[in-house]
Amino acid sequence: xxxxxxxxxxxxxxxxxxxxxxxxxxxxxxxxxxxxxxxxxxxxxxxxxxxxxxxxxxxxxxxxxxxxxxxxxxxxxxxxxxxxxxxxxxxxxxxxxxxxxxxxxxxxxxxxxxxxxxxxxxxxxxxxxxxxxxxxxxxxxxxxxxxxxxxxxxxxxxxxxxxxxxxxxxxxxxxxxxxxxxxxxxxxxxxxxxxxxxxxxxxxxxxxxxxxxxxxxxxxxxxxxxxxxxxxxxxxxxxxxxxxxxxxxxxxxxxxxxxxxxxxxxxxxxxxxxxxxxxxxxxxxxxxxxxxxxxxxxxxxxxxxxxxxxxxxxxxxxxxxxxxxxxxxxxxx
Ligand code: TYM
Numbered sequence: 303x304x305x306x307x308x309x310x311x312x313x314x315x316x317x318x319x320x321x322x323x324x325x326x327x328x329x330x331x332x333x334x335x336x337x338x339x340x341x342x343x344x345x346x347x348x349x350x351x352x353x354x355x356x357x358x359x360x361x362x363x364x365x366x367x368x369x370x371x372x373x374x375x376x377x378x379x380x381x382x383x384x385x386x387x388x389x390x391x392x393x394x395x396x397x398x399x400x401x402x403x404x405x406x407x408x409x410x411x412x413x414x415x416x417x418x419x420x421x422x423x424x425x426x427x428x429x430x431x432x433x434x435x436x437x438x439x440x441x442x443x444x445x446x447x448x449x450x451x452x453x454x455x456x457x458x459x460x461x462x463x464x465x466x467x468x469x470x471x472x473x474x475x476x477x478x479x480x481x482x483x484x485x486x487x488x489x490x491x492x493x494x495x496x497x498x499x500x501x502x503x504x505x506x507x508x509x510x511x512x513x514x515x516x517x518x519x520x521x522x523x524x525x526x527x528x529x530x531x532x533x534x535x536x537x538x539x540x541x542x543x544x545x546x547x548x549x550x551x552x553x554x555x556x557x558x559x560x561x562x563x564x565x566x567x568x569x570x571x572x573x574x575x576x577x578x579x580x581x582x583x584x585x586x587x588x589x590x591x592x593x594x595x596x597x598x599x600x601x602x603x604x605x606x607x608x609x610x611x612x613x614x615x616x617x618x619x620x621x622x623x624x625x626x627x628x629x630x631x632x633x634x635x
Contacts, residue, residue, distance in 0.1 A: 327453030352430035373594035384611030
């Protein structure tokens, strides 16, 4: 008998422009899993509402994100590719998970603490940022995945998902599978080029962030002026050489070479040459990606892909939500 494939699920929210961090930390991982696992990948558009966003921008970001998924090689024949808001069960289970969580659990989330630290008037903190991990838990638990591939910044949210699932299971009997986060060995935290001890982030538009669809010449310039250190040895050393280590990670993730091989190639050579090498790799990769994105957007397949994905995802989500609603007493047994 054929063994059932393990299931994997992940998503990206369409806020701001997608970065090289999202690409290496998430999208590239998804591609590598699509043959081995039963994979669901979605556009977490409800999550984009946690901070104010212009509707036009949200539509544009959504279109770009699905195009990037396809351009990178996610195959809609193999992967269930969909938009979260097309499957209303996400919002419904999200509400159930919010009720299944408490203030302590949600206020302990590092991302919540980081994001709200910058807001001086605490009264104005949008409630969405606070409850969003409960919606993320629902996104995951609706489909009972075995694994959730994410960058390091999202690991804590997957752990919270496990806690919420456990709590629900022990209260109402076994309902949800406990998912495991999968963190890539290299590239799980691509750092900012201008501040290499911090994450490269799409919410901070600065010279440290490479945007996938930006003019590649801008990206080249950003890499050439990446912050490094005062010696000139190309060596991976996260603590003492975070900038060089980040560039090595980027180059290795986008090429078939290991970090060690790249280090060896640059023995006795300067940072200028090394940066040019990294910039060439990034620019080649992004130029190709942008060309494919353009073709996809012109092909008119996006709506069809999303409609087919929503149908498949809805089937699974509906079954699960019915089960949950029955257990908690919203439906007759
Ligand atoms: P989001 O949209 O912020 O990021 C999407 C994915 O990209 C990873 N990532 C990075 N990886 C490496 N280096 C970086 N600098 C970097 N920046 C971002 C993130 O870890 C993530 O894997 N809440 C999620 C989206 C989401 C989700 C889900 C994910 C909603 N529901 C269910 C998994 C399962 C988010 O905001 O990710």
